[in-house]
Amino acid sequence: MSTVAQTEQNHHEHHAAKGFKRWLYTTNHKDIGSLYLIFSLTMFLIGGAMAMVIRAELFQPGLQLVDPHFFNQMTTVHGLIMVFGAVMPAFTGLANWMVPMMIGAPDMALPRMNNWSFWILPFAFAILLLSLFMEGGGPAFGWTFYAPLSTTYSNDNTALFVFAVHIMGISSIMGAINVIVTIVNLRAPGMTWMKLPLFVWTWLITAFLLIAVMPVLAGAVTMVLTDKYFGTSFFDAAGGGDPVMFQHIFWFFGHPEVYIMILPAFGIISTIIPTFSRKKLFGYASMVYATSSIALLSFIVWAHHMFTTGMPLAGELFFMYATMLISVPTGVKVFNWVATMWRGSISFEVPMLFAIAFIVLFTLGGFSGLMLAITPADFQYHDTYFVVAHFHYVLVTGAIFSIMAAAYYWLPKWTGHMYNEALAKWHFWLSLISVNVLFFPMHFVGLAGMPRRIPDYALQFADFNALISIGGFAFGLSQLLFVAVVYKCIKGGEQAPSKVWDGAEGLEWDIPSPAPYHTFSTPPEVK
């Protein structure tokens, strides 16, 4: 099997262009996967630098470093970059690398579109980032860009924001279409639906969410654009519109978007936990059903982001109950992971450490999510640091930790080298401690009444904010270790075997490490 792949590789490799052109023109899923991952890491560092600005300003009460207008630009662009620039491209990168290898396909189904969907991304983010340097600055209305703050009351650079979001949306949609066509059409013989690795399953469902809701986001930004520049009044009461409608449309996109950023993470954790427990995943079928029901439920809970906008009682009750219901399939997943570990033969390699941290900390984020679903209590939590704590637990210790876990899990397969175990462990432990110093006290300041998105705060929040900032700086610095680990691993290290982890299962481990440029040109037979 592997010898076939290698001769194939030699045959094709000398056709590949060299240097920059290789990357610009590439249609190879592994190249594009690497591009996505490197891009995502770059954005993670840029967005992280903005978080450092935010935390530095909030280190003590009073205004020291930036003015409030710039502060708002930092919170806005930090959010946009982390969501659309770091988390989503990282998952797309992982899908590009792993989906074909996991289902025994030679490449993605639509390789040229694949190239295009990556290469428009840097332009989108260049536009967004450069708008920060224009007169008047970049977007300052929060990543949720509520009208009319983003329409009548924003500056003229809003057009750049709209354009950037459009490009990001097109990129994600093309990426999602590619994933769907690949999974539906290119599975190796014998790879039936219920044999699909869970990462592939969760990505398939995510891809459907993406093509369903990214166009709605595109619609929302288009309406912002026409309201601001072309005299329509979708969100302006003077012309018969309603600013609250913006929030309905936005969150109709926004809530499924939340699951777009967490379902692939479920897939990764469901791959890593069995490997290092040396035991099959508990409840494979119920995992698939749970993922699907979370995806479906995500379409009917959007208004739980909007309880304070004024809603009839019946609406509040409906969205409260529907939201609470999501914790059932999510709970099933957590229970299944714990049951997988139960009576396994567990070892604690770095991917497993991140996966275990994910289970604990994501569940914490889930609990605060359940609390937020309770409408009467949400009136107190809404738009406070409690919400900030909640979504950073699910996105940083959830999504980002799963991406770190995946990176450590597959790096040896990608590079052919083992990563530096000691450095990686330092990275894990420093991240784990600092991330909790960073986000855990946010629950307290939020409950005590600190609103989010403020550049300065009352004195009773001062001690916790100083602590949070220290945690933030520590977490930010710890990520430089990750960059070092990845760099060292690409450059060299102990030779990795084809089956890197003794408990791992799946087609990707039949391929030599590093994975040759072309794999599965002849489809494998799946029993």
Place this chain on the structure above:
Amino acid sequence: MSHSGLLKKLLLIVVGMFAFAFALVPLYDVFCDVTGLNGKPSLDVAAKSEKVEASRTVDVSFTTHSQRNAPFEVKSRQYSVNVQPGEMAEVKFSAKNLSAQSRVMQAVPSVSPGKAAKYLHKMACFCFDQQSFSANQEVEFTLVFYVDTELPEEIKELTLSYTVFDISEATANNTVLAKQKAG
């Protein structure tokens, strides 16, 4: 299924969902009418009230707000009226253009609690149309309305609020556009 067949279907979903975002606009209005979501009452002239329910009364209060920089002063002559459901009521509003130019005003009604919105029927309202004012003109408007007998029992008071907008520029642009189109 072939790649292109599947691709076409998926693109169809994408286009459909983009259209759906815009379809949400009218859907939202329908949804609001049914549930009273945003407290926006109907802007159509209501039919006459059929019967009066003398067993209870409701307080209807009025408030107006001139949106940022709209140079109008609109005030109801009474703060509130006490009516029986079904009973016709008239309230006078005085409206003044505070600027030295002719201006166009649009009043946008909103009812609280929101679920009372569909039970407030207006037969005459200055909010039905755009109102043109000459410089410093003062006008008196009459609001004719009744509260539906179907109004839920627990609602004892409701507020009708008007937000007054200056839409002179928007209408000026539209006229120019209309002229350009005609030309």
Place this chain on the structure above:
Amino acid sequence: MNKYLSMVSVFLLTTPLVTYGNSAFNMREGVTDISQNVYQLHMTIFLICCAIGVVVFAVMFWAMIHHRKSKGVKPAQFHESTKVEILWTAIPFLILVAMAVPATKTLIAMEDVSKADLTIKITGSQWKWHYEYMGHDVDFYSVLSTPKSQIDDLEEKSENYLLEVDKPLVIPTDRKVRFLMTSDDVIHSWWVPDFAVKKDANPGFINEAWTRVNEEGVYRGQCAELCGKDHGFMPVVVEARSPEAFEQWLSAAKQDKLDAAAASAALLDQTLSKDELMKTGEKVYMAYCAACHQPTGMGLPGVFPALKGSPIVLGDVKDHIDIILHGKPGTAMQAFAKQLSIKEIAGVVTFKRNSWGNDLDQIVQPSEVQARIDANKEAGK
């Protein structure tokens, strides 16, 4: 054994929090029946979550300690059990139902639309609140009163830093007070944690909320919805007084309004000194103008124009007064005619014309401002 352990740990983990109802750690219990209900609800759900967490993580950590490869454990082979899977779908569902019951009750109580004793209309604008006592002809703006020097760390911060205003909202205790929220520009959100009231103020629409305060006192909150540059600087302060004290306050407020009108009329015949006008002007500028135009008069390029060297400030004084009175449509410049007295406007115009290198050496008297107001009314007739 495990069960007792987890019960003990629930107790240890949560007891400190339960006893700190009004601490810097936890949600405030507040001073209304509703806020106390919400607090109880919050604690109940929090404790349930803790209990579930302890059980699940106890099992997981047990496995991590005892089922390790380094201990030579051979992995078991089971990987599904319909019975168990149904069980852990059904049990969380039942727990949720148990949570939903008190939540629904509290929510229904919050949405009570029975008649209120007093209605107050709250209008948010960038970045201040306006309160109107409906049917009582009393209304005023409520603006942050923390001096800029404290925000810029030039002076020590006072106890209620950023949570203090020039004029607090005054309401009676033991009365149902209804709030109608709307906005003059972008979406704001009026929030007082001690009442468990948080409601968005949407431009063009009204929203309502209500409270019945049990204890006299001063309660502080903030705008909770991002509303632009100075979102962090628009606090809410509510003073709850006994119904009698409130009535007294209300009649005094009505009298004050009449007195202010009389004082304004008296000003028309007076000539104020440059010093006095500059002093008034600086105070007004810092409270109302500096947020956008900046204390330096330099504005924020591309967002808010500079006043230093501005053609309006250096141009015809009539245009200058007019833009302050009526604002500039389609921009963030508000109309201040209703917010500021003629003396304050005269002061701020004088101040702007004689600051930051603008040296017109020109003073503007309140009577000139009144003349503009009258002229605008007359014009066109």
